[in-house]
Amino acid sequence: MLSKSIRLTREDVIGLNEIINNDPRIEKGQSEALYYVFKDAAANIPNWSEVAKTKFKEDKDIEISPDDYSIIRTFSIEEEDFYKVRNSINEQLNLSRPRISYMTRLCIIAARRKLKNKSISKDKSTHLEIEKINVDGVSLIRKVAELLESTSEKDTEKIIKIKGILEE
Numbered sequence: 001m002l003s004k005s006i007r008l009t010r011e012d013v014i015g016l017n018e019i020i021n022n023d024p025r026i027e028k029g030q031s032e033a034l035y036y037v038f039k040d041a042a043a044n045i046p047n048w049s050e051v052a053k054t055k056f057k058e059d060k061d062i063e064i065s066p067d068d069y070s071i072i073r074t075f076s077i078e079e080e081d082f083y084k085v086r087n088s089i090n091e092q093l094n095l096s097r098p099r100i101s102y103m104t105r106l107c108i109i110a111a112r113r114k115l116k117n118k119s120i121s122k123d124k125s126t127h128l129e130i131e132k133i134n135v136d137g138v139s140l141i142r143k144v145a146e147l148l149e150s151t152s153e154k155d156t157e158k159i160i161k162i163k164g165i166l167e168e
Helices: 010-022 030-043 048-053 057-061 079-093 100-125 137-149 153-167
Strands: 002-007 072-077
Touching: 002 079, 002 100, 010 030, 010 057, 010 100, 030 072, 030 079, 030 100, 048 079, 048 100, 072 079, 079 100, 137 153
Parallel strands: none
Antiparallel strands: 002 072
């Protein structure tokens, strides 16, 4: 684990609040949100040049007290996640040593973009008719248990897909 810190700007606080309000994994606040934005960015490396150009027009309408930003927030991140993000930013943006504040802001923006894309797809899916199906929970749990016990590559891929669906 690495310990990092950042002086939060108004935009950082707005982004972190949005992430905290929409990500069920986050229970504790800004430091935990920063942990997850790095973890998510390391897991699915975004196109950093697109992320860097992103502006959120609705931020102008959000009021935040100056006491809520300009504070230094310390957070922990996995060392592996930090280096994955740093190396991807280095490669994509041709930077030799990006500052931790710049990396963190890019990760916050990437997480917000991901949230916006999910909300747009949810809005589109609300117009679809949903068919209710009955599920035999016991047999489903048995099948998942069999997949977990299996050592085949195909079954492992199925478990990874199930895990991804459950984490959405």
